[in-house]
Amino acid sequence: MKKVITYGTFDLLHQGHINLLRRAKELGDWLIVGVTTDNFDLERGKLNTCDNVMDRIEAVRATGLADQIIIEEYRGQKIDDIHKYGVDIFAIGSDWEGYFDYLKEFCQVVYLPRTQGISSTMLREEQAKLRIGIIGTGGIARRFVPESACVNSVAITGAYNPDKAECEAFCSEFGIPLCAASAEELYGSCNAVYVASPHYTHYDYVKSALGAGKHVLCETPLVLEKDQAVELFALAREKGLVLMMAHKTAYCPAFGHLVTLLQSGAIGEIVDIKAATTTITDLGSEKMDSARSGGSMNENACFPLLPIFHLLGTDCRDTFFIARMKGGVDIYTKVIMMFDSASASFEVGLGAKTEGSMVVSGTKGYAYVPAPWWKTDYFELRYEDQNQNKKYFYPFAGEGLRYEIKEFASAAVAQGYFYSKLPEKEIIAMAGIQQAFNAGQNLRILK
Ligand code: C2G
Secondary structure (H helix, E strand, O other), X not given: OOXXXXXXXXXXXXXXXXXXXXXXXXXXXEEEEEEEOHHHHHHOOOOOOOOOHHHHHHHHHHOOOOOEEEEEOOOOHHHHHHHHHOOOEEEEEHHXXXXXXXXXXXXXXXXXXXXXXXXXXXXXXXXXOEEEEEEOOXXXXXXXXXXXXXXXXXXXXXXXXXXXXXXXXXXXXXXXXXXXXXXXXXXXXXXXXXXXOOHHHHHHHHHHHHHOOOEEEEEOOOOOOHHHHHHHHHHHHHHOOOEEEEOHHHHOHHHHHHHHHHHOOEOEOEEEEEEEEEOOOOOXXXXXXXXXXXXXXXXXXXXXXXXXXXXXXXXXXXXXXXXEEEOOEEEEEEEEEEOOOOEEEXXXXXXXXXXXXXXXXXXXXXXXXXXXXXXXXEEEEEEOOHHHOXXXXXXXXXXXXXXXXXXXXXXXXXXXXXXXOOOHHHHHHHHHHHHHHHOOOXXXXXX
């Protein structure tokens, strides 16, 4: 019996896939189809898959062409499968021509003609799109546009910046169709808004975008006052709109798995969290301007507060701040927090640098995330018995913003149930801590 094997994602299964499966089956007597897992696709940079692995397997089964379906979950598995199933022929579409020649050492490799004029990408593009308008055209917006191109259920329709010349330069550089003269004009072009303007403008822009019926993705910090955060979330809820904070760490694969591992008791009960996020910044920059809500706490605190609130909850009993100031803003702040049965401390700095790792200590072991922990692709769990130590590796593609953009698009399209990896409660608590610092509560200033 001649065994043939082929692999694919088979997302939104279409005629091109069916033709490929038929041609592969005709090469032998038994066709094995390997369907990629969601995780494997994420790892190889495919972020746009619409159907989950179970749906994709069912779609392949429904063609009636596969004699056996297996799942493909790691790089290098093809060689293992060829040995394991005694495969004679490996078949794949001609878009992969030459790529799998290394398998010729193990079996015959056949590149089959690809069906023209149809693809999962085309079908995904025909699906509902999130049309995003950008407010603010600074550094983060410049990274956002190329990252959004990796999520093909979104399109950037326009940008707005009160500085018209800057906005025009931004739109022409990135090929953005509309350079809006006002936020209202921008809202006319889109159904979602990405707020990437300076912090002190967030509240007004988010409120006006929600008021105009747009989903909102807003850069960190959402706002710097608890009541404002509560009000904005209430408004989003009332309007049936998504309001998400653009916090890349919250949505990246490594951090997501670290949290679920720790929540399932991988290091026992958590007793302490230590984290630091420092980014040396030019003293003359807007981020250091006290009149524009600059400073280390306002700029960076949402990063260390993410693991703290995620893992310890938001019921913090006491918070103490120690800050070093310059020109009316904190260039460095150390924060100590007390929860019922755990402590946490973090450091932020725009005018000071320190080791940017994170350590989560538990009753059975600890998690170590190397610097810069907030954009990590790697962490370790360490124990008294070193033989039990484990290292974990994940993808962190590009600038890492694509993960939050994908999540935002899914949430907006879901129109109803959506589980946010960064819950409203935690965002409100972050604003509360920043507010307490700005009000000088439990604050000691270093000379
Ligand atoms: N295909 C085709 N014609 C199309 C579209 C796809 O013949 N119009 C083929 C592809 O060449 C591939 C199969 O259908 O052989 C599955 O395509 P995808 O779902 O896009 O999966 P892919 O990313 O190509 O997976 O390990 C995974 C494999 O390496 C390839």
